Amino acid sequence: MSKEKIEIGKESKPRFEFRSFGQNFDHAHHRMARLSVPVPEKVWERQSDEIYILSRTNDINNTKVRDGKMDIKTYVQTVDGLEQWNPLMKGEFPIAKEVLIKEVFPAFQVEAPKFDQDTYTFEEFMQIINSHPDLQAVRVHKHRYGYMVNDTICEYGIVKVNGARIVTINSESTEVDDIKKTLKDVGLEGVENINYLQAIKRVIGMIQKPLANE
Numbered sequence: 001m002s003k004e005k006i007e008i009g010k011e012s013k014p015r016f017e018f019r020s021f022g023q024n025f026d027h028a029h030h031r032m033a034r035l036s037v038p039v040p041e042k043v044w045e046r047q048s049d050e051i052y053i054l055s056r057t058n059d060i061n062n063t064k065v066r067d068g069k070m071d072i073k074t075y076v077q078t079v080d081g082l083e084q085w086n087p088l089m090k091g092e093f094p095i096a097k098e099v100l101i102k103e104v105f106p107a108f109q110v111e112a113p114k115f116d117q118d119t120y121t122f123e124e125f126m127q128i129i130n131s132h133p134d135l136q137a138v139r140v141h142k143h144r145y146g147y148m149v150n151d152t153i154c155e156y157g158i159v160k161v162n163g164a165r166i167v168t169i170n171s172e173s174t175e176v177d178d179i180k181k182t183l184k185d186v187g188l189e190g191v192e193n194i195n196y197l198q199a200i201k202r203v204i205g206m207i208q209k210p211l212a213n214e
Contacts (some may be wrong), residue, residue, distance in 0.1 A: 016082040018179050019170035020191050021159070021199040022213035028169055029156040031186040036147035036154065043146030050142065051126075052200055053165075056134045059110040061088060062197045064140075068122060069091050070108050080176055081193055094119040110134045138162055138200050150182045151175070161203040166211060168199070 053063040060075040062085065074088040097115045105112035105162045113128060120128070129135050144157040152173040159166050171182040183189050190210045194202075201207040 002124070005133055007155055009053070013174050014076065014084055014086050015153075015172045016079060016084050016176050016179060017170060017172040017195075018082050018183060018188070019168060019172075019195055020188070020212045021162050021166050021168045021194050021202075022187070022211045023166065024190075024213055025156065025169040028186045028188050032147050032154050032156060032169070033145075035149045037149075038176050039146050039148050043172065046142075046144045046146070048142050048144075050140045052138045052176055052196065053129055053138055054136045054138055054197070054201060054204070054206060055108040055110055056136075056206060058107070059197060059201075061109070062195070064196075065108060065122070069070070070095065072104070080180065082176055082179055083193065083195060085195075093122040093125065095125060100125075108135060136204065136206070138204060140196075140200065141192040149185065150178045152178045152182045154182065159199075161200055164203055166199070 037184060048066055050064050050066040053065070062073045064071055070089070070091040072088040072090075072092070073085045076084040076086050078084070088107060090098055091104075095104075096119055097117060100115060100120065101112055110132065113132065117124070126137060129137050130209075139162055141160040142157055143159075144155050147154040147156070149171065152171045152175075154171045155169070157168045159168050169188065171179045173179050194212060198207065202209050202211055
């Protein structure tokens with residue numbers, strides 16, 4: 001069976017991903033840029049402002065809000081140290097009370113508060129988050145550079161987590177072996193795989209562990 005050829009910015013079957021966070025991935029970034037085939041201009045360099053909603057009781061559902069839209073992904077499995085995540089839900093504001101009760105708060109794995117409105121704006125939703133003892137909203141700015149190595153979608157990014165600067169590097173594909181080859185080629189073998197959820201929790205102190213290189 002031939003493998004699926006993935007393209008940056010287009011949907012494919014669920015991908016596996018290696019990602020790590022630390023203070024310096026300059027060597028791996030340099031090799032990634034040199035080994036990359038040409039990629040679409042729209043992914044050469046991108047910036048975005050996002051809000052991640054962190055839950056003290058949940059490490060399997062990743063919730064973020066960008067451009068007024070909520071995106072929740074859920075952890076599926078780990079194969080050879082590479083994580084697979086699938087979309088769980090996508091929503092827009094104003095968001096219905098039923099969606100918060102049946103989808104959003106179950107993803108946080110915390111008890112939902114009492115909702116006395118039929119819909120909630122983004123500002124009203126954030127008030128709920130900020131008043132919940134087990135939830136925390138974290139502002140994340142991403143400055144990302146896109147590449148493609150060994151048919152894997154790659155990225156180097158400068159990330160600010162509530163203003164704290166860290167860097168990230170990743171490789172993702174539907175094919176585990178292609179990612180493993182990329183990690184070897186760019187010099188990332190043996191580096192800890194840290195997803196966004198874990199990295200942000202470490203930066204804000206919700207998890208007492210360092211990043212990959214500090």
